[in-house]
Amino acid sequence: MPPPTDREPPVMSNPGAERVKSVKALSRRSVRERTGRFLVEGPQSVREVVRHHPERVVDLYLTAQARSRHADIVAAASAAGLHLHEVSDVVLAAMCDTSTPQGLAAVCRTGTATLDEVLASRPRLLVLLTNVRDPGNAGTVIRGADAAGADAVLVSDASVDVHSPKVVRSTAGSLFHLPLVTGLPVEETVARLRTARIRVLAADGAGAVLLPDVDLAAPHAWVMGNEAWGLAPEVRDLCDEVVRVPIYGKAESLNLAMAATVCLYASAAAHNR
Amino acid sequence: MPPPTDREPPVMSNPGAERVKSVKALSRRSVRERTGRFLVEGPQSVREVVRHHPERVVDLYLTAQARSRHADIVAAASAAGLHLHEVSDVVLAAMCDTSTPQGLAAVCRTGTATLDEVLASRPRLLVLLTNVRDPGNAGTVIRGADAAGADAVLVSDASVDVHSPKVVRSTAGSLFHLPLVTGLPVEETVARLRTARIRVLAADGAGAVLLPDVDLAAPHAWVMGNEAWGLAPEVRDLCDEVVRVPIYGKAESLNLAMAATVCLYASAAAHNR
Numbered sequence: 001m002p003p004p005t006d007r008e009p010p011v012m013s014n015p016g017a018e019r020v021k022s023v024k025a026l027s028r029r030s031v032r033e034r035t036g037r038f039l040v041e042g043p044q045s046v047r048e049v050v051r052h053h054p055e056r057v058v059d060l061y062l063t064a065q066a067r068s069r070h071a072d073i074v075a076a077a078s079a080a081g082l083h084l085h086e087v088s089d090v091v092l093a094a095m096c097d098t099s100t101p102q103g104l105a106a107v108c109r110t111g112t113a114t115l116d117e118v119l120a121s122r123p124r125l126l127v128l129l130t131n132v133r134d135p136g137n138a139g140t141v142i143r144g145a146d147a148a149g150a151d152a153v154l155v156s157d158a159s160v161d162v163h164s165p166k167v168v169r170s171t172a173g174s175l176f177h178l179p180l181v182t183g184l185p186v187e188e189t190v191a192r193l194r195t196a197r198i199r200v201l202a203a204d205g206a207g208a209v210l211l212p213d214v215d216l217a218a219p220h221a222w223v224m225g226n227e228a229w230g231l232a233p234e235v236r237d238l239c240d241e242v243v244r245v246p247i248y249g250k251a252e253s254l255n256l257a258m259a260a261t262v263c264l265y266a267s268a269a270a271h272n273r
Numbered sequence: 274m275p276p277p278t279d280r281e282p283p284v285m286s287n288p289g290a291e292r293v294k295s296v297k298a299l300s301r302r303s304v305r306e307r308t309g310r311f312l313v314e315g316p317q318s319v320r321e322v323v324r325h326h327p328e329r330v331v332d333l334y335l336t337a338q339a340r341s342r343h344a345d346i347v348a349a350a351s352a353a354g355l356h357l358h359e360v361s362d363v364v365l366a367a368m369c370d371t372s373t374p375q376g377l378a379a380v381c382r383t384g385t386a387t388l389d390e391v392l393a394s395r396p397r398l399l400v401l402l403t404n405v406r407d408p409g410n411a412g413t414v415i416r417g418a419d420a421a422g423a424d425a426v427l428v429s430d431a432s433v434d435v436h437s438p439k440v441v442r443s444t445a446g447s448l449f450h451l452p453l454v455t456g457l458p459v460e461e462t463v464a465r466l467r468t469a470r471i472r473v474l475a476a477d478g479a480g481a482v483l484l485p486d487v488d489l490a491a492p493h494a495w496v497m498g499n500e501a502w503g504l505a506p507e508v509r510d511l512c513d514e515v516v517r518v519p520i521y522g523k524a525e526s527l528n529l530a531m532a533a534t535v536c537l538y539a540s541a542a543a544h545n546r
Contacts, residue, residue: 147527149522173525174522249422251447262534
């Protein structure tokens with residue numbers, strides 16, 4: 001290896017370095033919560049955070065190959081004054097949760113949106129995730145909420161950590177496209193939504209009202225429950241209506257992400273008619 | 274262990290037995306194709322095949338615990354004259370792809386629906402999967418097609434094997450709710466659909482027509498492409514229209530299963546208005 005010049009910092013090549021270990025430690029929820037940081041892996045997600053929230057990026061790590069392959073990300077990151085650190089493939093793999101981070105990862109600050117801010121923005125379409133535990137489902141709902149033009153995603157205190165590697169991956173970048181408010185107590189949140197004149201609609205296979213029969217023109221929030229056992233009865237009781245996605249065939253149900261996407265697209269269609 | 278009586282066959286407890294190995298071998302596509310059989314694991318899927326297609330069940334394996342826990346399945350299976358074999362937990366685990374088959378598995382014949390039969394039933398809503406490779410996406414689309422009341426799912430010759438354990442699992446039983454025709458050549462299939470006066474709609478992020486602007490009242494088939502690279506241009510060119518699910522927010526796209534579900538539910542809404 002040639003000696004580093006003044007201009008180019010050395011390539012990080014020691015997977016046992018303290019810095020590598022501290023990045024890897026972000027795969028643990030307790031460390032994310034203590035530090036307020038999490039790791040974003042792969043070009044798709046890194047591109048979106050650099051583009052939409054460069055102020056949340058603490059450090060960006062990339063391999064030499066990724067530096068030449070993803071010139072757009074490098075240019076945007078440099079323009080935003082971000083710290084770029086070149087690392088070996090071995091170091092990047094040691095930092096990441098995925099076995100194939102595709103050359104890029106960024107340590108970022110977790111979001112800091114509050115319910116006050118979201119409500120002050122006069123939202124028309126919101127999602128409230130309660131007791132959602134499966135990372136893939138949670139991430140896919142966030143992606144669907146983004147696609148349907150939701151104003152924010154609210155996450156209850158008993159749900160999966162939306163900054164875990166699997167959730168971040170399944171959002172396909174949508175984590176950085178709309179405000180996320182986390183750690184919310186369900187009952188209080190529903191009360192605040194109603195005070196803000198936002199209708200609270202529970203999506204549940206046991207609902208009495210069919211989705212096509214619901215008036216979705218006014219501002220509303222979809223409340224989604226756990227992927228296995230649905231909405232808790234005490235949460236259902238807090239909502240203005242309990243809405244069921246109709247099943248036209250013999251399927252027993254849709255999975256959480258599919259049901260949420262169908263509901264959100266019905267809302268989007270009503271808002272964009 | 275007490276000696277078996279004349280009435281009760283012995284519990285299969287040797288995971289090294291030839292029969293166990295021949296069931297386990299069904300996790301390989303080549304074996305499924307050669308034998309025309311596949312394995313259905315877990316109470317949800319086993320219940321659906323016993324209820325809707327008992328004639329396709331060759332052998333049903335279950336543990337003592339599952340026998341008492343799933344009395345409904347046992348009763349339906351017995352009423353249909355099926356062979357029930359009690360097995361130890363170790364034997365069931367040795368047969369199955371999942372680590373937690375929950376006490377039940379059934380060796381079944383793969384479906385034998387043909388395109389002729391499907392077209393003769395005058396279908397109003399079909400799905401054609403082309404080059405879909407991810408088992409989870411394929412299974413979820415089949416589940417969504419079932420929920421939306423589609424008449425059949427058609428699968429191209431270059432797609433994932435819909436009888437693989439992961440696909441079967443992700444369909445959550447829907448595999449047995451509607452006809453599946455597999456191994457279809459895309460070009461010929463599209464031509465036959467059009468001859469049958471079924472409109473052929475490609476679902477693709479590059480589509481020129483937005484989903485809410487498409488008239489879905491007449492019979493039609495949704496053609497879905499690969500989860501990563503979308504529809505092949507030569508397939509798109511065969512279709513009557515290339516339809517895009519609108520993105521109202523900043524998301525780049527929906528994943529295949531979400532896009533398919535949104536399209537299928539738009540169709541169902543048009544057919545059930």
